[in-house]
Amino acid sequence: MVIVFQSKPAILSSGVVVGPLEKRSVFQTYFDKISQDERVQKSTNEQGNTMLISDACQIILKKSNLNNLDIDYLLGGDLVNQMTPTNFAARELAVSFIGLFSACATSVSSMIIAALLTELGASDFAIAGASSQHNSVERQFRYPIDYGSQKPATSQWTVTAAGFVLIGKHEQKLPYIEAATVGKVIDYGATDPYHMGGAMAPAAFDTIQAHLQKRSQKLEDYDVIMTGDLGKIGLKILIAMFAQSGVKKEDLSRFRDAGAEFYGEDASFLAGASGPGCSAAVYSGYMMEQFKTGRYKRVLLVATGALLSPLTFQQGDTIPCTAHAIEIGMG
Amino acid sequence: MKQQQYNTLKDQITPKIPILINCLKAFVVGGLICSIGQAISFLYMIFFDFTEKTVGNPTVATMVFLAMLLTGFGQYRKLGQFAGAGSAVPVTGFGNAVISAAIEHRSEGLVLGVGGNMFKLAGSVILFGVVSAFFVALIKLILVSVGVASW
Amino acid sequence: MRTIGFSFLLAFVVGGIICVIGQLIMNIGKLTPGHTLSILVVAGAILDGLNLYEPLINLAGAGATVPITSFGNSLTHGALAEAEKHGWIGVLTGMFEVTSSGISAAIIFGFIAALIFKPKGKVD
Numbered sequence: 085m086v087i088v089f090q091s092k093p094a095i096l097s098s099g100v101v102v103g104p105l106e107k108r109s110v111f112q113t114y115f116d117k118i119s120q121d122e123r124v125q126k127s128t129n130e131q132g133n134t135m136l137i138s139d140a141c142q143i144i145l146k147k148s149n150l151n152n153l154d155i156d157y158l159l160g161g162d163l164v165n166q167m168t169p170t171n172f173a174a175r176e177l178a179v180s181f182i183g184l185f186s187a188c189a190t191s192v193s194s195m196i197i198a199a200l201l202t203e204l205g206a207s208d209f210a211i212a213g214a215s216s217q218h219n220s221v222e223r224q225f226r227y228p229i230d231y232g233s234q235k236p237a238t239s240q241w242t243v244t245a246a247g248f249v250l251i252g253k254h255e256q257k258l259p260y261i262e263a264a265t266v267g268k269v270i271d272y273g274a275t276d277p278y279h280m281g282g283a284m285a286p287a288a289f290d291t292i293q294a295h296l297q298k299r300s301q302k303l304e305d306y307d308v309i310m311t312g313d314l315g316k317i318g319l320k321i322l323i324a325m326f327a328q329s330g331v332k333k334e335d336l337s338r339f340r341d342a343g344a345e346f347y348g349e350d351a352s353f354l355a356g357a358s359g360p361g362c363s364a365a366v367y368s369g370y371m372m373e374q375f376k377t378g379r380y381k382r383v384l385l386v387a388t389g390a391l392l393s394p395l396t397f398q399q400g401d402t403i404p405c406t407a408h409a410i411e412i413g414m415g
Numbered sequence: 416m417k418q419q420q421y422n423t424l425k426d427q428i429t430p431k432i433p434i435l436i437n438c439l440k441a442f443v444v445g446g447l448i449c450s451i452g453q454a455i456s457f458l459y460m461i462f463f464d465f466t467e468k469t470v471g472n473p474t475v476a477t478m479v480f481l482a483m484l485l486t487g488f489g490q491y492r493k494l495g496q497f498a499g500a501g502s503a504v505p506v507t508g509f510g511n512a513v514i515s516a517a518i519e520h521r522s523e524g525l526v527l528g529v530g531g532n533m534f535k536l537a538g539s540v541i542l543f544g545v546v547s548a549f550f551v552a553l554i555k556l557i558l559v560s561v562g563v564a565s566w
Numbered sequence: 567m568r569t570i571g572f573s574f575l576l577a578f579v580v581g582g583i584i585c586v587i588g589q590l591i592m593n594i595g596k597l598t599p600g601h602t603l604s605i606l607v608v609a610g611a612i613l614d615g616l617n618l619y620e621p622l623i624n625l626a627g628a629g630a631t632v633p634i635t636s637f638g639n640s641l642t643h644g645a646l647a648e649a650e651k652h653g654w655i656g657v658l659t660g661m662f663e664v665t666s667s668g669i670s671a672a673i674i675f676g677f678i679a680a681l682i683f684k685p686k687g688k689v690d
Contacts, residue, residue, distance in 0.1 A: 105687070122687050128522045129685070219687045228519035229685040230486045231536065232495020232502050232511050233599055234437070234592070237430045244687075272418045282425045286416070320428050325416060328424070434593045441589035442582035445633070449581025450574050452628030457570070471623075471631045471640075472667035478632060479671035487683035500588030503599050504606060505581065505632045506668045510675065512599075517676035518683045529680045533673070536600060540634065541669060543604040544611065545661065548641035551615035552649045552657045566650045 085266050086298035092260040093202035095412070096209070096250040098368035099143030101136045102361075103218065103244025109357075110348045114369035115245075116143045122219060122244060133162060133169035133217035136246035136361075138176050141211055144250045148209075155179045156207040159197050160214055160248065161190040162360055163221045170215065179211075188313050189267070189389030190214035191247060191364035192408040198251040199261045199410075213248030213368060216359035225277070225394055238279040240315045240343060240358035247364030249372070259375040262382075263411040265295040269391065271404040277397055281318020281343075281355060284388040284405040288314060289325045291407040292386055299411070303335040307380040310371065311407070312363030312387035313343030315355035342366035363387045375414045382413045437499050444494070444501030452478055452505070475506050482510035487518065512536040573627055580622065580629030603634050610638030614646070640666050 101117045102109070103124075112118065117139060119125075123132035124139070137160065145151060158177055161184040162169045174181035186193040191214040198212035219229050221242040227233050254260055270290050274283035288311050296302065303309070303326075314322055319341040327336060346357035346366065367385050374380045388407045397403070416424075456474045459465045465473060485491040491511045494502045502508055516535050520528035534541065558564035584606070591602045613619040619639040623630040630636060648660025 219685060222687075223519055223685075227536065228515040229687050230489060230492050230511070230515035230518055230683075232486075232491040232493075232498075232508065232515075234496055234499035234503075236432055272421050279429065282429060285425070286421055289416070317429060321425055324424055324428060325421070328416070432593050434590070437593055438586045438589050441585040445585025445588075446578035446582030446629075449577045449626075449629045449632045452581075452632035453574055453577035456628050456631075467627075471636070474628060474631065475636075475667045476671040479668060479675055483675040483679045487679050489686045500592055500599075500602065501582075501585045503603065504585045504588040504634055506634060506637070507632075508599075509603070509634055509637070509668055510672045512603075513672035513676040514679045515685075517680040519685050521680045521684075525680070529677065533676050537603075537672065539600050539604045540607050540637065544607040544637045544641045544666075547608040547611035547638055548645045549657065549661055551611045551642045552645035552660060555615050555646060556649045556654065556657055566646070 086263060086295060087196070087200070087266070088263045089199055089203050089261055091203050092254045092262060093199045093251050094253065094255045094258040094260045095372060096252045096255070096258060097144055097147045098247070098249045098372050099140035099147065100245065100247045100365045100369040101139040101143065102365060105218070106243055106245055108350065109346050111346065111366055111370045114373050115365065116140075116369070122217075129217055129220040129223075130164055130169055133164060133215060133220055134172040136217060136244070137170055137173035137215050137248070140213065140215070140246040140248045141173065141177050144211060144248055148250055150209060152177050152179055155209050155211055157182070157198065157201055157210040159184055159194040159210060159212040161185045161194065162215045163187065164224060169217070169220070186406055186408060187389030187391055188358060188360045188363060189387040189406055189408045190360045191312065191367055192385055192387035192410050193266070195249065195251065195261065195410050196264045196266060196408060199264065202251055202253060208252055210251045211248050212251055213246065214360035214364040215246030216242055216244065216361035218242045218244045218359075221359060235354060236278050238276070238281065238315075238317050238355050240280060240313065240355050241347065241353045242359035243346065243357045243362045243365065245359070245361030245365040247361060247366070247368035249368045259372060259412050259414045261410060262413045263295075263299060265291055265298070265409040267291040267407040267409070269404045269406050271402050274403045277392065277403070279317075280313070280358060280390050281315040282321060283390055283403045284314055284407065285318050285321040285325065287405040287407040288322055288386050288388050291409050292384065295384065295409045295411070303331060303338055306338060306382050306384050309339050309384045309386060310367070311339070311341045312389075313356070313358040314341045314388055315358060316344045317355050319344045375412070381415060382411070385410050385412060440497060441499050441501035444498035445504060448502065448505040448507060478505070478507050479510035482507035483514050486511050486514045491515070509537055509540060576626045577629035580626035581633055584633040584635060606633070606635050607638040610635030611642040612638075614639040614642040637666055637668055
């Protein structure tokens with residue numbers, strides 16, 4: 085389902101806070117703050133995740149010269165049970181809050197809701213985004229941090245990062261949200277929890293195709309189509325799917341993936357980065373800067389999410405996936 | 416694209432697991448860990464009052480102690496990524512499973528966290544060890560009673 | 567009397583082979599480490615039931631006592647010894663007699679580790 089925003093809500097500013105390992109990211113110059121401690125000076129990993137979110141929100145307030153009473157809504161989510169890190173950060177910010185869960189696609193689903201609230205006239209300033217903290221996600225979905233299991237080449241590294249944007253009424257010379265597609269849940273029967281890229285690629289394919297079709301657009305209408313965290317192998321699969329569907333070879337280079345690029349060519353991260361914080365940090369940090377410098381005029385951000393839990397995996401269920409797309413333009 | 420068509424495409428692009436290299440690494444690291452165990456056994460036999468029959472227990476306990484140090488300093492995780500079963504199958508891997516879970520869940524307290532979660536990975540090993548020992552003993556007893564086998 | 571060098575070689579080879587079997591269960595059988603270790607423990611118990619594990623320990627020393635298969639072996643060994651002495655009741659009481667130093671060591675060192683270490687992710 086495509087939403088076209090008549091009022092073209094603007095992305096006013098952004099805040100990105102990451103963990104210590106993320107200084108190795110190729111995008112590190114676009115992050116506002118790099119914490120030297122993976123728990124951000126807190127005693128538990130989950131509290132560290134909360135701090136990432138609070139810090140990112142504070143950075144946005146400072147950059148835009150606002151205080152928390154000016155903010156109408158906070159929209160966001162993370163991967164910890166019941167999204168307590170985001171809930172607890174919302175307690176500190178003390179604004180109207182809706183927690184959202186689309187796994188790693190939350191970075192875009194929260195922006196879509198924020199844009200809708202703005203379009204409706206219900207919000208002047210809404211903060212939207214997502215976060216993840218590596219250790220807390222590992223223990224939730226996989227093994228204890230210090231457990232020595234062998235991960236295959238397809239597995240990805242959950243980043244420690246929070247990325248949030250401030251969405252408000254349309255303004256000149258700022259990137260704006262033109263349209264969005266809320267993705268369906270697609271399940272091609274994948275069962276390997278260490279191959280998320282392969283599980284999520286069909287969802288990204290479905291959402292991108294739906295968006296282009298309903299908007300009567302072609303791939304060349306975009307400078308870049310950036311998926312969230314398909315990783316190196318997942319991105320290859322997505323490109324192969326578009327190649328099979330008859331897309332011209334030169335247009336295939338328009339596909340990029342935040343997770344595949346996040347840690348560069350460092351082989352110790354295997355297939356690349358993942359997590360809600362991955363796409364959120366790259367979209368809110370790197371991508372917004374590309375608009376400011378005028379490098380990009382129109383991009384499609386497609387955050388992908390695997391909607392599994394350890395419970396469903398152990399009960400033998402497959403991995404349903406989704407992808408949400410948001411079309412951002414400038415000028 | 417149909418599901419079956421997609422799975423073919425996915426399998427084409429997904430790199431295969433390097434089984435041969437993995438097995439070689441598992442063999443070397445697993446073999447080395449057992450050799451270290453052998454060295455520890457010799458030390459207990461030479462410097463303490465242990466025989467070949469009784470040296471197993473202190474050896475295993477010492478190996479688990481070493482696993483604790485490697486786990487606590489974050490080195491067993493790296494070893495596991497390299498060696499796979501080579502570091503998982505020796506008793507140090509069992510120790511790593513227990514110790515990593517204990518460290519991880521310290522934040523929920525000693526009773527509900529450490530106590531409740533220590534065996535969440537290694538518990539199945541104890542379960543199947545004890546249950547299989549029970550049934551093996553039972554079956555053997557039956558076989559001996561009917562005269563098919565002897566102790 | 568074997569030389570010390572030869573007994574190291576046997577420990578290395580036999581221990582290595584047991585680990586390779588584990589690796590094959592994980593990679594070809596596509597099973598988790600938890601499944602793999604459980605299978606190996608059951609295998610150790612069955613081998614002891616067939617009187618095959620003790621000869622392996624005599625041959626390879628730590629090559630047979632350090633892998634997790636020895637867990638199944640030592641538990642079964644205790645149960646069998648009791649069953650031999652006390653018959654039917656022994657199978658049951660044997661289960662309460664048997665113990666494994668690996669389990670006690672893991673419990674004690676796990677508890678100590680929880681007190682002194684913090685989970686540490688990869689940071690640099």
